[in-house]
Amino acid sequence: MSTAIAAPARSASTPSSRPQPMSRLFLVCVVLAICIWGGNWPVMKFGSQFIPPLWFAASRFLSAAILSFIIAAALGKLRLPTRQEWPVVAGVGVLQMGLFTALVTGALHFVMPGRASLIAYATSIWVVPGAALVLKHKLSTQQSLATVCSYAGMAVIVLPALLHADMHSMIGYLMLSAASLSWAMNILQIKMTPGVKLDFDLLPWQTLVAAVPLCVLALLVDGAPTFLADPHSWGVIAYTGPLATALTFLIVLQMTQRLSPVTVSVCMLGVPVVGLTLSSLVFGEKLSADLLLGMGLLCLGLVLPALPSLSLRRVLSKA
Template identity: 35%
Template structure:
């Protein structure tokens, strides 16, 4: 999820508290990836995405109602509501969950979080923003890692759906990158938190329609206690609660620090896939991981002065 707010100085005690909450957010976001992989064994991907954002939207509407802060999006914020709702939430999550039925968690989370690399590439191609030397190095390093992970040495292209899985994850990352560029240039009228439930609702409705069209009605789902626990974790906790943490505490540190801090999400996701799902990380994957993560760090550092 992305959230933009004006940074302002806060007392040291408040900033320290924010680091604690943001650490919790990174852990929850990271562990939501293996949780999603487990949930996908019991529920189809588009219905899972629908339940995720539907439940998260309900929780955020309730949270804002208690605070007396529910309001319709202002006209000036409609473009960002559409962008985040349809590209980041619907497209990124929908494609990502479909891809996760074709590939393991460690590969999924790493390819999905290559967004900083595609942001540099899209700014160069679409906005004619020539990358600095550091950004060009970041892009080359990260894409070399993607090439390693997607090479026949690491990915079995003969496996059913392997090409679709990798392709959908890259497309999802590019869709999120478009939103990142939009967020950087958007003049916010309302706070990101007040717009979030509307964006989630906007993502939920077409996801439900697509799920009905391609996956049928959800009557065959076995609503076990384990599945319900996973849905609560993926939706209300790892989506709505983490968005509140991001909105409330992300503004208390610099945007640069926030960008670097959230790089921990894919690392937590990969670690979770090893701990909870038994994923085995090959030497080739670790090499690609090092290159991709190095490129992401370089991309984040190079954006500090731009």
């Protein structure tokens, strides 16, 4: 599994901020990750009806950790992270996995999954200024156009919901915004640590770092995992854990390391496009004109980073 999506070997001196070209296989893996995570939103909303939020997040990463350790041991890749790797392992486990998922699953008790998925994956709101200030990252023509389209799409979709939100919904939106910030912080942390390769070797420890505190909190807050007596919970955990975590996080972490932070944050907006579409089919969340326009802008922003390099003069001369 890891060999299919592993990034090409490179020396630690190579700047992590230099964007890597997308091969066809890697692009297929990115699309697969986006579709799996997009489908995860309706699954999480369904599972939130009978699984408490903290146990939902804990069971997701505990199942992914168990599977990852078994596969790593079978492949002979099970090892302890080095001293240089532990900060990144902790950052991914705490910020991108544990905190993000706990906030998201909690927010789904307050809002519908469609628009909610957009707010949670709107990391570009934080990553674009963060990359400019912290990493001194300059946007290419495609990144600039993609960022404008993604910001416009987010505004078209989110603002109407925020303007008409009651206090109950606003709690959910605030939790989703905090989740988005948490992930954005981890993206920047990874880009600031060029000497660490995020291959399958580290995935068991990342999921374990996320699972342990979540399990402790779940026991203290929600009590024993009585939801396991419900047969529906096992199907939900099977999707959210091994599939939407063990496999998908590996692809996304490779994206974070290989591509620029702005490109990663824009690509992740494909997740809510899938989530919105599936939410409309499963939960009857209406695809209004603002949703369709916003999704169109997001799709345009999603496609732009994968196109061949554009010259700004050439674009302006054809305008």
